[in-house]
Amino acid sequence: MSEKTKGDVSPSSASRLLHPMHTVLVSCVGKSGKPNIITLAWAMPTSINPPLVAISIAPRRHSHGLIEETKEFVVNIPTIDILKETLFCGRVSGKDHDKFKESGLTPLPAKKVKPPAIKECVAHLECKLHSQFTTGDHTIFIGEIVEAYADTSIFTETYNLKKAKMVFHLGGNEFATLNSKVLMPTLKAQSN
Numbered sequence: 001m002s003e004k005t006k007g008d009v010s011p012s013s014a015s016r017l018l019h020p021m022h023t024v025l026v027s028c029v030g031k032s033g034k035p036n037i038i039t040l041a042w043a044m045p046t047s048i049n050p051p052l053v054a055i056s057i058a059p060r061r062h063s064h065g066l067i068e069e070t071k072e073f074v075v076n077i078p079t080i081d082i083l084k085e086t087l088f089c090g091r092v093s094g095k096d097h098d099k100f101k102e103s104g105l106t107p108l109p110a111k112k113v114k115p116p117a118i119k120e121c122v123a124h125l126e127c128k129l130h131s132q133f134t135t136g137d138h139t140i141f142i143g144e145i146v147e148a149y150a151d152t153s154i155f156t157e158t159y160n161l162k163k164a165k166m167v168f169h170l171g172g173n174e175f176a177t178l179n180s181k182v183l184m185p186t187l188k189a190q191s192n
């Protein structure tokens with residue numbers, strides 16, 4: 001086996017070693033009623049019962065204030081069909097842009113929360129704010145999932161990756177998607 005050198009990565013860039021990260025579009029709305037969209041690579045499930053999801057947002061983002069105002073948000077799952085729109089929503093601010101209008105993404109009334117879902121996404125998790133924590137220069141918002149739905153031709157118990165090409169963020173303006181080959185290792189013993 002050839003010897004490989006591992007070079008130092010600065011602490012401020014080390015988070016990129018955890019990428020590519022599954023990227024989501026979070027829709028939110030403030031008291032003014034104007035909806036907004038923010039692109040997030042830092043999102044993850046944190047509990048099954050109750051069903052909780054965590055998103056990490058820097059306080060300077062317009063969406064940060066909107067979520068604090070109405071305490072609701074929708075996590076929408078994009079595919080590479082809307083990659084340009086996904087990048088756009090992560091590069092301009094709702095402070096001075098109407099991202100629904102300018103991206104062409106369509107707001108769909110959500111079932112249980114005020115922010116709209118995004119029609120062009122394949123799945124949606126409607127959340128009510130459960131709690132929030134400051135973590136360094138970001139805030140982790142924990143959302144309790146009050147409603148979730150997905151395109152049934154793409155998701156049954158897992159995603160059909162031949163049909164849905166998810167967006168993964170490498171860093172900067174670089175993205176990747178998954179190979180549709182599904183791996184299922186067999187184990188001799190399994191305790192859970």
Ligand SMILES: Cc1cc2nc3c(=O)[nH]c(=O)nc-3n(C[C@H](O)[C@H](O)[C@H](O)COP(=O)(O)O)c2cc1C
Nearest residue numbers: 039040041042057058061062063090091092093094
């Ligand atoms: C692919 C991608 C991933 C991003 N992930 C995050 C993230 O996890 N947290 C965050 O605070 N900002 C993230 N951003 C930056 C925000 O999406 C960006 O600052 C956005 O313009 C904020 O919009 P707003 O001011 O309307 O809220 C990401 C941007 C891109 C392009």
